[in-house]
Amino acid sequence: MKRYFTSLLLLTLTSSINAQDLKGIWVGTVNLTGMEPPEVAFEISANSAGQLRSRMHIINQKVFNIETENLVAAGGQLKMDIPAMSTHYEGRLINDSTLSGFFLMKDKRKFSFELKKRDALPVAAQKRPQEPVPPLPYQEEEVTFENRHAGVSLSGTLSLPTGKGPFPAVVLIPGSGPSDRNETIFTHKVFLVLADYLTRAGIAVLRADDRGVGKSTGNYESATNEDFAEDALAGVRYLQSRKEVNPRAIGLIGHSLGGEIAPITAASPDVAYAVLMAGSASDMATAYNESITAVGKGSGASAAAIKVNVRLMDKVLEVIGAEPNDSIAKIKLAAALLPFDKEVAQLSARDREIMELTQPLHAEEFYPFLSGPRRADFFRNQAAILQKVKCPVLAINGSKDVQVLPAQLPRIEKALRDGGNKQVTIKLFPGKNHLFQNAKSGLLAEYPDIEQTIAPDVLAYMAAWIKHRVY
Structure with a gap:
């Protein structure tokens, strides 16, 4: 249920840059293959003592106010942690309106991109009125x-x-x-x-x-x-x-x-x-199929699309649950998907989008079920x-x-x-x-x-x- 783009922020500046030049809103798009490119914003401000603090937003995914910690601005460098995330960012200030850098993922993939200074966020952050505001009575x-x-x-x-x-x-x-x-x-x-x-x-x-x-x-x-x-x-x-x-x-x-x-x-x-x-x-199978059916109906998918997806998931779970060897399971999974390709091809583009069905089907999409924890789910x-x-x-x-x-x-x-x-x-x-x-x-x-x-x-x-x- 979580599609969030995660990050650990580390901005590297030259010693000639004044840390206060970083104050403001910086927005840029990270080009990631295989997923919607996240539009990232860093909102950097200063407290009454002049110390910098930052919040991160992922604009197009409507993820706002991601907390940051341990921000340090000294010696021409700015560093901060985002505890809820697991990505690393390094960048430098090219001029007063451009930050150039990259995200470094945990698996060592690197994604370069630029952030441009803006007067305001592209969209307003959603209100969350139930979140507690200091001072707290506890x-x-x-x-x-x-x-x-x-x-x-x-x-x-x-x-x-x-x-x-x-x-x-x-x-x-x-x-x-x-x-x-x-x-x-x-x-x-x-x-x-x-x-x-x-x-x-x-x-x-x-x-x-x-x-x-x-x-x-x-x-x-x-x-x-x-x-x-x-x-x-x-x-x-x-x-x-x-x-x-x-x-x-x-x-x-x-x-x-x-x-x-x-x-x-x-x-x-x-x-x-x-x-x-x-x-x-x-x-596991009952829970998956009930959710597939409910989401499909609620999103306007046809009965045929829902039926195909339920049968497809039944077959995927059956194959993986019965085959403990990952290499053999991958071969059997690819073979099991072939009969479904024709049925999926007959669905409308809208149905395939709602049910998240590629055409042709790719066995790799189901490999996460091969992990130890997911295999344990089959037998719990x-x-x-x-x-x-x-x-x-x-x-x-x-x-x-x-x-x-x-x-x-x-x-x-x-x-x-x-x-x-x-x-x-x-x-x-x-x-x-x-x-x-x-x-x-x-x-x-x-x-x-x-x-x-x-x-x-x-x-x-x-x-x-x-x-x-x-x-």
């Missing part, structure tokens, strides 16, 4: 905790309510894709807004950057759901070490994929409760995992969610109750999408245009449910 602390079993160090933020503790607490678990501690999705800082609301309600919150994101160590791409569950449990045990936290009242909130990871962690007796936001209890029994959870569980979904359909709610409830859990609350929120925003269609294209990050009634329900269980 404490925030930068923390680091260890998953010693995996040798991973996780960097995060702990929010502590005002007043006398010890407080109940929660560890937040984000969805799929390398996520920062705020679970930033299309400029919405989902976990920042959630943490702010819960902390104001008297619940301490720990949110952390995923493995390999920001200051967290480890490799995201090689980690399975079980690995991330260990990271979350390390967060629980870190909270147990804090005197401000009630060690018997620490729970989890998992969103999307986090709603599948949380039940793995919640089997531990150290977890007091779990909230599953758009979680799942079904097998999510219902059996839920059956092991004995703590109180709240499972919620939005009626307009097209990524994880609300049909998952009764499946989650059945799995929990089949395991003997009698402390189960199921809640469907009408009109909400996958981010639990009030939505019209529920499609991903709406996410950035909605000012709301999480609907207030969803926030209030979760906070009340947690407090009822821990006080």
Whole structure:
């Protein structure tokens, strides 16, 4: 669900350049093969003491206000980090209106481009009125905790309510894709807004950057759901070490994929409760095909296009799931796609665009399923995992969610109750999408245009449910 162009910024200037010359808005397009060229903007300003600070925007992807840290302007050079990203930029000031440089990706690919100075951003940044504005009525602390079993160090933020503790607490678990501690999705800082609301309600919150994101160590791409569950449990045990936290009242909130990871962690007796936001209890193929169908229908694809795509994904998952050898799987996958080429060719260009089907089909597009974590997904029994959870569980979904359909709610409830859990609350929120925003269609294209990050009634329900269980 994340299409963001990621970066770590390092601008190199000659010693003759005054750092203050960099103040302003710099805009340029990065030419990337195989994807929509991102239009990048750096908005550089100075605080009252004259120190430079910067924000990054990806204009055409509607990704604004990407945070930067550790900006240093000295000796003719300017450096800054963007913790949520993983790209490196180097550039030099050619004249008062041009920055020339390149992005260096983690895999060593290099993309040269120029930034031109502008009087204003090409489009206005979206408003995010729910994001907290200092001064905050609670404490925030930068923390680091260890998953010693995996040798991973996780960097995060702990929010502590005002007043006398010890407080109940929660560890937040984000969805799929390398996520920062705020679970930033299309400029919405989902976990920042959630943490702010819960902390104001008297619940301490720990949110952390995923493995390999920001200051967290480890490799995201090689980690399975079980690995991330260990990271979350390390967060629980870190909270147990804090005197401000009630060690018997620490729970989890998992969103999307986090709603599948949380039940793995919640089997531990150290977890007091779990909230599953758009979680799942079904097998991989069912979840994929339900989403393909919902997105296709919502986007106006024909019934024929949806049917072809569902059958295609069934075949891809069947081939890869049955063949453990990657080299052989690639050969079998290419052969399995051939019969579908004629059917895809008969679809309209619009259908192919909506369903993201190339013509001819390329086996390489499905190679990500060959990774260790994705292969583990083929054989994971999510219902059996839920059956092991004995703590109180709240499972919620939005009626307009097209990524994880609300049909998952009764499946989650059945799995929990089949395991003997009698402390189960199921809640469907009408009109909400996958981010639990009030939505019209529920499609991903709406996410950035909605000012709301999480609907207030969803926030209030979760906070009340947690407090009822821990006080």
